[in-house]
Each structure stands twice: as C-alpha cells, then as structure tokens.
C-alpha cells in the first residue's frame with residue numbers, strides 16, 4: 001500500500017487560494033504521486049472561508065499568536081483552524097505531509113507573524129501545520145520549497161518509508 005501524504009490543495013492545482021489561484025507544483029503532482037497516495041487539503045476552505053476570500057495572517061496579540069483577518073482583527077479563525085487540524089489527523093491515517101510555504105495555515109516555520117499595527121515581528125508555522133506537527137511529532141512534514149528535484153522527492157519518500165517501518 002502506498003503511503004498517504006497530505007498535501008496543500010493549492011500545490012495540486014486546485015484553485016483554493018485567497019485570490020482564487022493555485023500553486024500547481026509539477027514535481028509533487030507528477031513525481032511524488034508515483035510513490036504516494038496524495039490527499040489534498042485546504043484548511044482555509046475546510047473551515048468555511050470562501051474563494052476568493054480576504055487574507056488572514058498570524059498576529060501577535062499580547063503573549064499569544066492568533067489567526068486574524070488582515071485589516072479586520074475582529075474576524076478570528078484561530079480555534080477553527082486548530083479544531084480542523086485535530087479532526088483531520090483523527091480522520092486520516094497520514095504517513096507524511098507536504099505543505100505550502102509562508103501560509104498562515106500551512107506554512108512550516110517561515111510564515112510571517114504581524115504585530116497588531118501590521119509590522120512583521122518574526123515568523124513561525126501556520127496554525128494548521130503547527131497543530132498537526134504538535135499532534136503527530138514523528139510525522140515526516142516538509143515545505144513545498146524543499147522539494148526542488150527528483151532527488152529531494154526520493155529523499156522524502158525514503159523518510160516516509162523509514163517512518164512506516166519504524
């Protein structure tokens with residue numbers, strides 16, 4: 001049986017981004033799919049945000065990081081994203097994930113955090129990604145930007161296989 005890899009749906013060519021576009025990535029669709037069963041997920045669509053939709057962002061509010069709508073801080077989807085991530089890992093037997101860079105939902109370690117006045121203060125992971133990683137710390141998870149070649153894909157598939165056996 002092929003390993004099951006959750007993938008940000010925009011990377012598979014689905015028009016799910018805030019602006020209705022996609023981030024089709026041939027290496028994932030054409031190469032990774034030879035070795036894995038790809039499971040598309042767009043957390044923002046899953047929590048009911050439409051397409052197109054206003055942008056959301058990680059925002060530092062006091063000591064906590066929230067996911068708020070850009071320019072409209074009373075729209076807070078923090079708990080929706082956390083709850084969806086918890087349901088997602090419960091519903092699927094995942095063997096790995098490939099997630100889109102810099103997204104407030106999917107980013108891994110390189111998503112900007114904004115202050116309440118709109119300045120970038122640091123970076124972190126998007127809240128869907130952070131919650132999945134927290135719940136499944138052994139899961140091989142990679143940014144889309146880390147898959148640049150067939151060799152990168154082969155290395156990731158190797159990690160998936162090692163994790164399956166382990």
Ligand code: SF4
Pocket residue numbers: 007008009010011016017018041042043044045100103105106
């Ligand atoms: S990065 Fe994640 S939340 Fe944003 S469009 Fe792609 S799948 Fe959806």
